[in-house]
Amino acid sequence: MLLPRALEAADVDAWVILCRENNNDPLADHVGCENAGAPAAYVFYRLSDEKGGSEFHSLVFSPSSEATALAELEIHDKVVSVPRGESALKQAAEFIQEHDFQRIAVNSSVNNAQADGLSYTQRLALKDALGDKFAQRLVSSEELVYEWLAIKLPQEVDIIREAARLTAEWQIEAYKQVVPGKTTDADVARFLKAKMEEHGVTDAWAPDQNPNVNSGPDRGHSHATDKVIMPGDVIQTDFGIKVHGRWVSDIQRFAYVLKPGETKPPEDIQHYWESARAGGRAAFEAMKPGVRGIDVDAAQSVLMKQNGSEHVMWSTGHPVGYVAHDTGPNLGGSRGATVRPAAKKTLKAGMVFAFDGFHAWKRDDGTTKTISVEEMAVITEDGAEYLIPPQEELILIPSE
Known part of the structure; x- marks a missing residue:
């Protein structure tokens, strides 16, 4: 109920969270990737609808070792099982490029530790996978996370x-x-x-x-x-x-x-x-x-x-x-x-x-x-x- 409004309020087309084992993102268990073993990519995004509005979607590129259990929880629209030896990050980057998202939020923030889970090495890997054109569209998720977590149901x-x-x-x-x-x-x-x-x-x-x-x-x-x-x-x-x-x-x-x-x-x-x-x-x-x-x-x-x-x-x-x-x-x-x-x-x-x-x-x-x-x-x-x-x-x- 709250996340679609947060994306709209922050004027963000897509939000990418990269998850991993042992040193995970602070928001991992808010989005369902607290059990990540191998690296996974979670994408929340908006697509324009026929009425001039937007539709909210969630898509997970998950290692095959976690994909089955995650899909059974039915908390995401779609879970893509990524075979061993293939990169979830690369597949997520290709999806972002395909949809030509303009403002892509990532968890890097000076003011909010909960929106600062993307490590330096992860950011480098994401920029490399996206390429220069899309890497320049990365913005902080600070405002999005603020709008999402500050309101309680x-x-x-x-x-x-x-x-x-x-x-x-x-x-x-x-x-x-x-x-x-x-x-x-x-x-x-x-x-x-x-x-x-x-x-x-x-x-x-x-x-x-x-x-x-x-x-x-x-x-x-x-x-x-x-x-x-x-x-x-x-x-x-x-x-x-x-x-x-x-x-x-x-x-x-x-x-x-x-x-x-x-x-x-x-x-x-x-x-x-x-x-x-x-x-x-x-x-x-x-x-x-x-x-x-x-x-x-x-x-x-x-x-x-x-x-x-x-x-x-x-x-x-x-x-x-x-x-x-x-x-x-x-x-x-x-x-x-x-x-x-x-x-x-x-x-x-x-x-x-x-x-x-x-x-x-x-x-x-x-x-x-x-x-x-x-x-x-x-x-x-x-x-x-x-x-x-x-x-x-x-x-x-x-x-x-």
Whole structure:
């Protein structure tokens, strides 16, 4: 449903993906060539129809060793079995020449790693097979991949929503296990790892840094340490899971450890929390079709300044879906020295984001602590919708 629109939006006649064993293209399992042994060529293309429009087709030139199983899956219009000793790349090049495609996308991109799977040697081989005339028609697939992966189908959003629900639910459950003065950040992380194993889900990003549990000063993207959780600590848990081997979540939940005699957070901590929560709400209200990512970031930045937050280097948010930092508009740029090209992209209905509400402050020891409560939302036709209810208050952990 999405790829034909992406080819049209990117003004591309054909898209060629070269697949191989052991060092495959990042998009291999999105198009069905994750099991490639010998080199294979996948061609997605548009042909003009009698009504002045175009018809979408997919054609695979597959080594005979994989062709039978691939054809049985029926995910491509046609699978051509390439006998041993013959070149799938050469046959694909001949097909491209025969149809005289004008703009031929390949996976080479400066800005999007998911659209940068074509190696230098593969590109040389492709140019040699196409010849000078057609090699000059090669363009980056960056815009095509952007248009294709950034939009999620409603069924996908439902799956991601369930992943988000589990992610937040397990974090709250993990906080209930904390015994101040005894439990470490790493203990909380191990509890969440056990929940993942119990339910048969995997990590949304690098396993060593998922979850990132931190009851001390900011550490950025990092692993949980053996720091003991103490009264007065603000605990951050940044956690994501991958379900069905494909879709991921990215949620942060924050807790405060009450000191003996406290029944609520002290005034300063409560202010930091309310400031972060307000920043996140401002970003959410700004999220709608046609708005640039940098403008969503700017909506929060105004409140951060008003509420006395220290500088925060991180973007307000990022696309999420197939990976934690997915293809799509970056919700950042208003506080940094440079602006990513993706921050100037506009939001569209069907895009899914993880986004933070920020407030940073200086601790007594001079280090910085940031509340970055992270929620997930999908863009709708007229605004945005939370995937799960957002965190309204700090989770309070009593001290014995």
